[in-house]
Amino acid sequence: MREVAHDYGERAVLRDVSLTLAEHRVGVVGANGSGKSTFARLLNGLVVPTSGTVLVDGLDTRTQLREVRRRVGFVFQDPDAQIVHPTVAEDVEFGLTNLGVPPQERARRVEEVLVRYGLAGHRDHPAHLLSGGQKQLLAIAGVLVMGPQRVVFDEPTTLLDLANTRRVARVIDELEHDVVVVTHQLDLLAGFDRVLVFDDGRVAADGTPAETVRWYVDRMS
Amino acid sequence: MTAALYVPGAGPVHRAPAGLKLGLLAALAVGLFVADRLEVVAGALAGVLLIGLGVARLPGRALLAQVRPVWPWLLALLAFHLVFTGWHTGTVVVLRLLALVTAAAVVTATTRVTALVAVVEWLARPLAVFGVRPARIGLVIAMTLRFIPLIAERAQRIREAQAARGADGFRFQALVPLLIQVLRLAHTLGEALDARGADAPAPSPRRAGASAP
């Protein structure tokens, strides 16, 4: 990511951010409105920067959007807003249909992730009857089934209770994918390789979780 | 309010192609409206119940749940006919509608939404000449079924929050927070559809997934 700046109309949201993310697990923290979500959305081309360039594995999000999206999955804060089909299995299948995967292979891959995320017993259940944590796991399953190499999470546990936060955190911990996790829950970041602290559209601190989290907490108090 | 229509099962009714079931439903509708003999209409209702409860082994309450919303109409209709035309016509009219509603409930309870949607997409294929994308129509139907209960639930929550603060009965102001929530939901939903590849045109002119990767 080189000299990226982004603004929504008049409002500058990110200013001159230049970074290379090579680590397996990167955390992002910062106050509300500091630009974390905008940063996260730049990583899979949901937002295209007003100036500068975002490259994912050398692919420009501006010109090679489809390939970037294929490599970078995105999980949002509100699971209700990302589940689009009425029942669990149908929703997991959705992304595979979009990729043009043939029906038999779709069925096999859907089954595989349902089992892996403990949703196999809910295959035909209406999504709106799941608990908040199960909904978020469904949202994650629907993204992972598409086979991305990296996954960006934007506050995936903010709306969950403690038990479900732990469940989702464990799922994220066990992923082999490279992940970027935006969160307010600092304990989620303990095992991370790198943490970025955003402040007013800039990266104010960048380092190991121990260094940056202490810096961030000191600054906030 | 629930869109929990599908009741899992593995019998012949569940496995029958969705297109066939919808075709038979349409044929039944036409048949019922040309038939005005009580035995025929009552027989059709008995047949539908036999298929739904006996062959497909659906729980009675699954069918009842679908029929319940139309009860008041059926009763009103019956009362109307008792006054103006007589009990025979009234019974025929009511049984006819009851048979049709029950048959529709059997079809939706034994067919996955994706399968129903695939039939609609297939039927919409001729519209592709006018630039309509059948897969889009299917997605809209699926999303409607998904979001009706969700929005109903959010509306209920807002009503409760307002009741907790002393508002009683329906307040027009309840619509404002609901509208804000729905707009926010729609915004993220648009992004989620993008992120999950829904904007991609189907890989072949046929349905996405019907082609090799």
Ligand SMILES: Nc1ncnc2c1ncn2[C@@H]1O[C@H](COP(=O)(O)OP(=O)(O)O)[C@@H](O)[C@H]1O
């Ligand atoms: N689509 C948008 N249009 C206009 N302003 C936006 C939009 N998205 C975010 N913003 C503004 O940009 C700033 C940064 O937002 P965001 O990246 O969501 O921050 P964070 O995720 O850290 O809370 C906020 O002031 C927000 O109001």
Ligand SMILES: [Mg+2]
């Ligand atoms: Mg945010």
